[in-house]
Amino acid sequence: xxxxxxxxxxxxxxxxxxxxxxxxxxxxxxxxxxxxxxxxxxxxxxxxxxxxxxxxxxxxxxxxxxxxxxxxxxxxxxxxxxxxxxxxxxxxxxxxxxxxxxxxxxxxxxxxxxxxxxxxxxxxxxxxxxxxxxxxxxxxxxxxxxxxxxxxxxxxxxxxxxxxxxxxxxxxxxxxxxxxxxxxxxxxxxxxxxxxxxxxxxxxxxxxxxxxxxxxxxxxxxxxxxxxxxxxxxxxxxxxxxxxxxxxxxxxxxxxxxxxxxxxxxxxxxxxxxxxxxxxxxxxxxxxxxxxxxxxxxxxxxxxxxxxxxxxxxxxxxxxxxxxxxxxxxxxxxxxxxxxxxxxxxxxxxxxxxxxxxxxxxxxxxxxxxxxxxxxxxxxxxxxxxxxxxxxxxxxxxxxxxxxxxxxxxxxx
Amino acid sequence: xxxxxxxxxxxxxxxxxxxxxxxxxxxxxxxxxxxxxxxxxxxxxxxxxxxxxxxxxxxxxxxxxxxxxxxxxxxxxxxxxxxxxxxxxxxxxxxxxxxxxxxxxxxxxxxxxxxxxxxxxxxxxxxxxxxxxxxxxxxxxxxxxxxxxxxxxxxxxxxxxxxxxxxxxxxxxxxxxxxxxxxxxxxxxxxxxxxxxxxxxxxxxxxxxxxxxxxxxxxxxxxxxxxxxxxxxxxxxxxxxxxxxxxxxxxxxxxxxxxxxxxxxxxxxxxxxxxxxxxxxxxxxxxxxxxxxxxxxxxxxxxxxxxxxxxxxxxxxxxxxxxxxxxxxxxxxxxxxxxxxxxxxxxxxxxxxxxxxxxxxxxxxxxxxxxxxxxxxxxxxxxxxxxxxxxxxxxxxxxxxxxxxxxxxxxxx
Numbered sequence: 001x002x003x004x005x006x007x008x009x010x011x012x013x014x015x016x017x018x019x020x021x022x023x024x025x026x027x028x029x030x031x032x033x034x035x036x037x038x039x040x041x042x043x044x045x046x047x048x049x050x051x052x053x054x055x056x057x058x059x060x061x062x063x064x065x066x067x068x069x070x071x072x073x074x075x076x077x078x079x080x081x082x083x084x085x086x087x088x089x090x091x092x093x094x095x096x097x098x099x100x101x102x103x104x105x106x107x108x109x110x111x112x113x114x115x116x117x118x119x120x121x122x123x124x125x126x127x128x129x130x131x132x133x134x135x136x137x138x139x140x141x142x143x144x145x146x147x148x149x150x151x152x153x154x155x156x157x158x159x160x161x162x163x164x165x166x167x168x169x170x171x172x173x174x175x176x177x178x179x180x181x182x183x184x185x186x187x188x189x190x191x192x193x194x195x196x197x198x199x200x201x202x203x204x205x206x207x208x209x210x211x212x213x214x215x216x217x218x219x220x221x222x223x224x225x226x227x228x229x230x231x232x233x234x235x236x237x238x239x240x241x242x243x244x245x246x247x248x249x250x251x252x253x254x255x256x257x258x259x260x261x262x263x264x265x266x267x268x269x270x271x272x273x274x275x276x277x278x279x280x281x282x283x284x285x286x287x288x289x290x291x292x293x294x295x296x297x298x299x300x301x302x303x304x305x306x307x308x309x310x311x312x313x314x315x316x317x318x319x320x321x322x323x324x325x326x327x328x329x330x331x332x333x334x335x336x337x338x339x340x341x342x343x344x345x346x347x348x349x350x351x352x353x354x355x356x357x358x359x360x361x362x363x364x365x366x367x368x369x370x371x372x373x374x375x376x377x378x379x380x381x382x383x384x385x386x387x388x389x390x391x392x393x394x395x396x397x398x399x400x401x402x403x404x405x406x407x408x409x410x411x412x413x
Numbered sequence: 414x415x416x417x418x419x420x421x422x423x424x425x426x427x428x429x430x431x432x433x434x435x436x437x438x439x440x441x442x443x444x445x446x447x448x449x450x451x452x453x454x455x456x457x458x459x460x461x462x463x464x465x466x467x468x469x470x471x472x473x474x475x476x477x478x479x480x481x482x483x484x485x486x487x488x489x490x491x492x493x494x495x496x497x498x499x500x501x502x503x504x505x506x507x508x509x510x511x512x513x514x515x516x517x518x519x520x521x522x523x524x525x526x527x528x529x530x531x532x533x534x535x536x537x538x539x540x541x542x543x544x545x546x547x548x549x550x551x552x553x554x555x556x557x558x559x560x561x562x563x564x565x566x567x568x569x570x571x572x573x574x575x576x577x578x579x580x581x582x583x584x585x586x587x588x589x590x591x592x593x594x595x596x597x598x599x600x601x602x603x604x605x606x607x608x609x610x611x612x613x614x615x616x617x618x619x620x621x622x623x624x625x626x627x628x629x630x631x632x633x634x635x636x637x638x639x640x641x642x643x644x645x646x647x648x649x650x651x652x653x654x655x656x657x658x659x660x661x662x663x664x665x666x667x668x669x670x671x672x673x674x675x676x677x678x679x680x681x682x683x684x685x686x687x688x689x690x691x692x693x694x695x696x697x698x699x700x701x702x703x704x705x706x707x708x709x710x711x712x713x714x715x716x717x718x719x720x721x722x723x724x725x726x727x728x729x730x731x732x733x734x735x736x737x738x739x740x741x742x743x744x745x746x747x748x749x750x751x752x753x754x755x756x757x758x759x760x761x762x763x764x765x766x767x768x769x770x771x772x773x774x775x776x777x778x779x780x781x782x783x784x785x786x787x788x789x790x791x792x793x794x795x796x797x798x799x800x801x802x803x804x805x806x807x808x809x810x811x812x813x814x815x816x817x818x819x820x821x822x823x824x825x826x
Contacts (some may be wrong), residue, residue: 011626014440015438015449016635019452022454023429027428027429038426283697283704285697285701287692288698291697300696301721302728305690314757345721
């Protein structure tokens, strides 16, 4: 079954908006054994939209279209779909009930333009939208079954996963394959090296395909598997996962796609431990990551984002002589920052960063990209220096923050 | 002149990677008066790639292709381009010199596979790459001039802006229009309301087109202008900008596309003032934003990310009775946090957040989405309560952080 994806809207066409919907749709389709051949984006122009639908309808077996279902005159997907299928737009009672019930549930005032959202191609099936005003629909154009979804990502995602994917799996019928994906999150290996380490996995485990997804500075190793026997598939994916984890060693953060901050948070929780940070060069990024996880208040107590030396001294109790003698960016200062954060907050662990994110502030001895990481725990404290060469300020902040969490993760055991 | 954009690579086709290159290319082309009609993405399959190039070559006047110029066997853009143009791939001396000089400049070891990067379609022109290993090239397929660029975003962007755009403007020749864009950054208006406020701008200022770009929780209003008379264009864009800014009022953060953190940072710098933060619910996000700006150490001193009440008391000197009586999420506590952060760091201004980002912790009186913002300055201190209803934890963190910076911006005058 060959699939295509069409993202509509002048914002995407003109580059005002990055189209992240198509990647989500492609990932879901591929993970369910449906081969995605092509993505297309066009604007809101009715004739172009209609012609593109017909063109895709002649090439693909199934297609997912996002966008153009809203209440404004720019939203033209339903009209174009009707033209492409050679039918009339009609007021659809089922779609209208969906629109009405959304406004009732969320207690919002309806505007007359919302009536337009129930004007759908005659003969189409309705895909209800539980979390937005725009119902989706499906119909056949040329030889292809099209699914039209709204462009708002969280509405689209929910409707795709809950309604479109099950329907596509039904369409696949007897030819349906079970499909699974195993995601291993790593830190510390460049993408090319991670790829090299995974070489041979497809040969060793037939039916497994490899994907790498960089989410700087983390890299996800994805093992996709398909088989008509679910038990055999699970076994093969487990084996391939073990093989991969052994090769990736201590670079593996999690074997289920979880992020560093989630893994560190859960370890702290499992130990009934708490954490305090002292961040200079990372500027609050570590605290921000950790507090993105719901429930983090049970283990995250405090971060002293001490950009100035005075704050390092006043808040964390760093000895001014340490800064004078070794510099603010030094193993010694970082260690004292970690000790200070731990003491001030009464935490089990203290973790500190002091470094040079750039673009300025580097020297021969301590170039941009240098970070000193301090740790303090029940068994003692230490400082360590690392150097990275990504060059850019924001990349440095991220890799410094991730390296600090990685050392904490390993230290916690 | 009609343009199309093609993004190649299995990572994009399969959804492993979001294609942000196409939006960048489209934005640049549109800003330079070149109409983008369609984006396409296909994988690394040679026949598909070749057929797609021919198809685009029959429809478009110019096309920009990204990806597939690397040294591996998956990189097939040059081979497909040669096939589509009906020419042979040839070893290109100019491209080879570019590859060699990159490795020399960055002192990196070359691998034999890099030789493949100089195998380009016979008769093409080379687009040198100053910051990466993959040279680009241009050639004509069917009736369309194609520009092939690497997929690495910062290499692609630089080559597009420095080499492709000037060449496209030359190709436009006498028909060339001057093209400008004015970007107004706003906060506090939903996208729909911002759009309504801008209604009529295109009618009032002929030649100006309106675009909205949501970068939650900021919204950018873009006014695109084209004219063959540069002075007239500048005047019209200034007039339209004034019209827009008057309608948007105090929601305008900047009239040149700058972000909140940049604007706040510059105001602090202009006043020779410094800032200290106390962040509870925003968890370090404000500090992280501010320190993303290079040079922020001249005005940003400290953030106390005090998730625990003990840290609020110990680090910021909040009175335990205030927390007992009014709660950690209260105008009173937020005000004391701001006063404490200002005092501890010796800063001109103190700014504090305490709120409920969710998903848990809400009550009838203080639901999820409630934030209390505290301010302290030379002339006094205050606390204020705001409520948002975005529902999601990460959206709440962002809107809380932005609201706090917005109040600071207005308070600084």
